[in-house]
Amino acid sequence: MDTPVLSLQQLNKSFSGVRVLKDVNLTLRRRGSILGLVGENGAGKSTMMNILGGVLPRDSGEMLLEGRPYNPRSAVDADRTGIALIHQELNLFLNMSIAENLYLNGAPGSTLGLLSYRAMNSQAAGVLQRVGIDINPASLMEGLSMGLRQLIEVAKALAKQARIVVFDEPTTSLSDKEKRHLFSIIRELSATGISMIYISHTLDDVLALCEEVAVIRDGSVMCQSPVSEMTKSTMISLMVGRKLEQLFPFAEKQPADTVLEVKGFRQGKTLKDISFSLRGGEIVGLFGLMGAGRSELARAVYGVDPVDSGEVFFKGRLVRRPSPEWWIENGMAYITENRREEGLLMPKTVKENLVLASLRHFRKAFGAVDRRSEERESASVIEQLAIKTFDKSRQTAQTLSGGNQQKVVIGKWLLTRPQVFIVDEPTRGVDVGAKFEIYNHLNEMAREGCAILFISSEMEELIGVCDRIMVMSNGAISGELTRAAFTQEALLTLAIRSITHEHFATD
Amino acid sequence: MSTLRLTREAVSTSFYKYGLYIIFVVLAVAFSLFNANFASGANVVNLLQQTASTGIAAAGLVFVLVSGGIDISMGSTIFLSSVIVTTLANNGMGLVPAFAVAIACGMVVGAVNGFFVSVLNIPPLIVTLASLYIVRGVALSLTGVQSLFFSNPVGDAVAYARLGGVIPVVILILAITLLLVQTVLSRTLFGRQLFAIGHNRKSAEIMGLKVRRKIFLTYVISGACAGLAGLVSGAQVGAITPSFAEGQEFIIITSAILGGVSLFGGKGSAFPGAFLGVLIVMCIENGLVMAGANMYSYTIIRGIVIFFAVMIDCMRNTGEIR
Numbered sequence: 001m002d003t004p005v006l007s008l009q010q011l012n013k014s015f016s017g018v019r020v021l022k023d024v025n026l027t028l029r030r031r032g033s034i035l036g037l038v039g040e041n042g043a044g045k046s047t048m049m050n051i052l053g054g055v056l057p058r059d060s061g062e063m064l065l066e067g068r069p070y071n072p073r074s075a076v077d078a079d080r081t082g083i084a085l086i087h088q089e090l091n092l093f094l095n096m097s098i099a100e101n102l103y104l105n106g107a108p109g110s111t112l113g114l115l116s117y118r119a120m121n122s123q124a125a126g127v128l129q130r131v132g133i134d135i136n137p138a139s140l141m142e143g144l145s146m147g148l149r150q151l152i153e154v155a156k157a158l159a160k161q162a163r164i165v166v167f168d169e170p171t172t173s174l175s176d177k178e179k180r181h182l183f184s185i186i187r188e189l190s191a192t193g194i195s196m197i198y199i200s201h202t203l204d205d206v207l208a209l210c211e212e213v214a215v216i217r218d219g220s221v222m223c224q225s226p227v228s229e230m231t232k233s234t235m236i237s238l239m240v241g242r243k244l245e246q247l248f249p250f251a252e253k254q255p256a257d258t259v260l261e262v263k264g265f266r267q268g269k270t271l272k273d274i275s276f277s278l279r280g281g282e283i284v285g286l287f288g289l290m291g292a293g294r295s296e297l298a299r300a301v302y303g304v305d306p307v308d309s310g311e312v313f314f315k316g317r318l319v320r321r322p323s324p325e326w327w328i329e330n331g332m333a334y335i336t337e338n339r340r341e342e343g344l345l346m347p348k349t350v351k352e353n354l355v356l357a358s359l360r361h362f363r364k365a366f367g368a369v370d371r372r373s374e375e376r377e378s379a380s381v382i383e384q385l386a387i388k389t390f391d392k393s394r395q396t397a398q399t400l401s402g403g404n405q406q407k408v409v410i411g412k413w414l415l416t417r418p419q420v421f422i423v424d425e426p427t428r429g430v431d432v433g434a435k436f437e438i439y440n441h442l443n444e445m446a447r448e449g450c451a452i453l454f455i456s457s458e459m460e461e462l463i464g465v466c467d468r469i470m471v472m473s474n475g476a477i478s479g480e481l482t483r484a485a486f487t488q489e490a491l492l493t494l495a496i497r498s499i500t501h502e503h504f505a506t507d
Numbered sequence: 508m509s510t511l512r513l514t515r516e517a518v519s520t521s522f523y524k525y526g527l528y529i530i531f532v533v534l535a536v537a538f539s540l541f542n543a544n545f546a547s548g549a550n551v552v553n554l555l556q557q558t559a560s561t562g563i564a565a566a567g568l569v570f571v572l573v574s575g576g577i578d579i580s581m582g583s584t585i586f587l588s589s590v591i592v593t594t595l596a597n598n599g600m601g602l603v604p605a606f607a608v609a610i611a612c613g614m615v616v617g618a619v620n621g622f623f624v625s626v627l628n629i630p631p632l633i634v635t636l637a638s639l640y641i642v643r644g645v646a647l648s649l650t651g652v653q654s655l656f657f658s659n660p661v662g663d664a665v666a667y668a669r670l671g672g673v674i675p676v677v678i679l680i681l682a683i684t685l686l687l688v689q690t691v692l693s694r695t696l697f698g699r700q701l702f703a704i705g706h707n708r709k710s711a712e713i714m715g716l717k718v719r720r721k722i723f724l725t726y727v728i729s730g731a732c733a734g735l736a737g738l739v740s741g742a743q744v745g746a747i748t749p750s751f752a753e754g755q756e757f758i759i760i761t762s763a764i765l766g767g768v769s770l771f772g773g774k775g776s777a778f779p780g781a782f783l784g785v786l787i788v789m790c791i792e793n794g795l796v797m798a799g800a801n802m803y804s805y806t807i808i809r810g811i812v813i814f815f816a817v818m819i820d821c822m823r824n825t826g827e828i829r
Binding site for chain 2: 104
């Protein structure tokens, strides 16, 4: 057998006494192979990736690159040896041109330290072609879509002649079409002999794209085997460490009175005469394709964006001027799509972040904060959502892994004990175990009488947990399904209903 | 959709680009209507000579601003450099050593600023605020709080000499500085990496750029330019009073920002950018003098200019996630 392209042997790493990686073994067997890497948030995937990319040093263990020891001391070392990392948060500079981004660590055709833009741009054009982009490399990054930016990160790896490319959750901010394009590029690169490690929570993608899958849990690699021997459920049980009976818990609830009623919302071209109502104790899904106006509707209801006309009733009373302040005061919580940027105070501790929105509940005489109940409540949320933190009063939000940060934001709103809860893509970028915990929690809240509007573009989860699903298309509600009628086909038909004649005709 | 957004962006960026030229032309026309002498050849050369020192300093500051820092100690560095150079030149130092001393003296101040900012991670506003006072104090202790007078051939050579009897040497020094600075900024890897650092420092670090070292260097360069500016303005004015170049840092910063260099990092140029800013500010001051405006109006108008420069900068930076 050939020497593997890359093999990690007995890799160990600890942070302040906590072992994050335990004797990790991993192999990229041949040139052009794609290895999927799955695991829960905080399992150690990012740490492993950063060690591979020279960003972090390892404590012990060996790395062999085509049989030779590989000891990067910095990210530049990794670059030179041909290992490129594509982080979840892209490392692109929007103030500069595409070509400048590609060659920031060393440019082609420079003489005496002076850059040659002509050489840079012409080489960049060639690299961009390999990832299927036809844009002038001298144009600015600013204004390019997320999909293009993701591909430019890939181009950056190619410009550095990378032999191994590591992807960390590359699809979270891509549309379906962009994702398909990215996958076809990944396949083409693999055919030209570039090996890849593909980290993702979207297990279907991993199964479709990769040759082998490695599952990592609590810092140990549980197994590495060919995808043909893997199924989604075996991966999940390896990741979570127990067998998940079902992915989507559904609970019977007792819908009560109408809590929220929206009548005739209109907003330019984005919202067209929308009316709906939510009853206490039910989970209502809101489905639609990208750009259908789901998030816009939520923002309008919450009073973030103004509407041209329309009324909102809360428990039968007309809300004259809906605003986020008013809703928080009166019991509505809204978790946005961009919860991480919008919802966390990064340098503050986990506990401080958790109690931030509900400080009213912890008020004692003279405005003092009741520390004991603050302690108790935050501890209970951490337990309910299984937030991984070593010390909630010491660890700051910025040091949590991505998924755990999201859980903190959700926990923050849970503590406000809302009567209406709007969640926009609450499980995006979150691992399977955490998803399950989030669904369970939504069920729990609904059982206690909360009305939940669950916005998502994943049909499976909506079908799994909702009592009914509204579908939006092109700014209007194109239909509503009750539980008995839930099928993916029905949802999709409704989602493209009005687009069919307007868009497809012009395409 | 995307093409539409691109063209709209193109329109707004070109407005910001050419808006400066428009402001400059409008100002120039307005002042020449007020006073026929404004557009005269002599006054134009005079204006350029006046911009020399501020232009040199602003060019150096561009490095710091582009990489996301700030340097408010430049006025004091100018003062210190002019004090040292005057003293030494009055005691017989030659022309070439004078330049070397001026630049070296600025580099020392810059290196100290850079050390605290990049190695000890202290916010640059605080570091350079401290050195604004300390450097001026050191210089004052050298002069014994007396005025110094440039009475030596070096001063005359810098201030009055004309190359071929036509182009004043100060304008030449300014031109060379601008050319050098702009080449480094736009045509070297170091320059481009500064733009990257200013736009997103964390990403630059993850990419393995040696961020601290580069930030350190930006302060050394801005100090060097301030030192050179000290020699130029000291020679031009001739008398170094204890309040020499006081508040100059704000004129330098205003000019750079007015010229499109962003206070938020990642954007700007020394030429035409910062230089055009200096020209506009100098035009306003020069025009006010010629229009015989009263003393108080200067500071008020300076304040208004600072306000607008920063306001435009902030407007340009909205809508972008930072």
